[in-house]
Amino acid sequence: MKIRIRKYSWQLAPASVRQIRQQVFIDEQQVPEALEWDDTDDIADHYLAVLPDNTPVAVARMFSTLSETAHIGRMAILPEFRGRGIGRTLLNRLIQDAAGQFPELRLSAQRHAVPFYQRSGFHVCSSPYEDAGIPHVDMCCLAPELVAAELGRRHYPMVKGEDADAWLFHCEEELAALLDSLVSQASQRIWLYDRLLEHDLYDRFRFREVLSALARRHRLSEVRILIHDDRPLVKKRHRIVELMRRLPSRIELRLVNSQYPVEDQPFVLADREALLYRHDFYKPEGFANFTDSGRVRLLSESFQRMWDAGRNSLELRELPL
DSSP states (O other), rough: OOOOOEOTTTTTOHHHHHHHHIIIIIIISSOOHHHHHOTHHHHHHHEEEEEOOOOEEEEEEEEETTEEEEEEHHHHHHHHHHTTSSSHHHHHHHHHHTTTTTTTEEEEEEOOOOOOOOTOOOOEEEEOEETTTTEEEEESSHHHHHHHHHTTTTSSOOOOTTSSSSSEEHHHHHHHHHHHHHHHHHHEEEEESSSSOHHHHHHSSHHHHHHHHHHHHHHTTTEEEEEOOOOOHHHHOOHHHHHHHHHHTTTTEEOOOOOOOOSSSSSEETTTTTTEEEEEESOOOOOEEESHHHHHHHHHHHHHHHHHOOOEEEHHHHHHH
């Protein structure tokens, strides 16, 4: 179904924006009015989807309170127009508008709508909770610019266990976005192998946050970091090391033993099915795959051999907190 999408401020939005939310959230889903209307409306961009004859059929809003994160919400499609692809068209327009401006998109999704958002590159990033008496989860997209370029060409883009196509990267920005997307979806373990724990890549706020969230998630969480050289960590304080000190049973770092065979390319493994692989220690070029258990199994075996032969860092052990 062909639709047009218009964007408004709250002050200039037509009455139909409010009417659709009233019908869907308050009348149909029994959301209390006091929760539906909030101050965020004043700072958000409001999107209205209309048919060729200008019949309004769906709404959404998007806002940002922090410079790096945009929030999508209040998506509502009138009952008689559901199941026709209108919601996905509207969501994809929001993603395209945000791409290039925000490296992170977030939303709160009703549990039944999770597959809908996954088809546009969002993944679950919280435990279930209730909002207005309705089960919800938080979802995020940590690479909106990359996802926006592939909308309509991939099913479940960047969703672990669903997206089986490789994502190529050729620059540091793409590498970082794919790394964050991969690590944030790990449910139990991250195994990281590299020459150095580069500050520019691994000491970024977003990467530390997703790694910390995994390490704290449950008692079986496991983060293994295997590197060749720990001297840069000693010269310049690395906040991953501080995190490792606070969670020693969840995050462990070892140095490779140069007397044993080692891999010539760095990689990151998420659980037993997703990976990010670089072709060279010194270049931000390679690929990520969110569903490739065969390749992950082979690299896991190699990592385990290097890990068993590795040694603890005496330099880091002697650093003061």
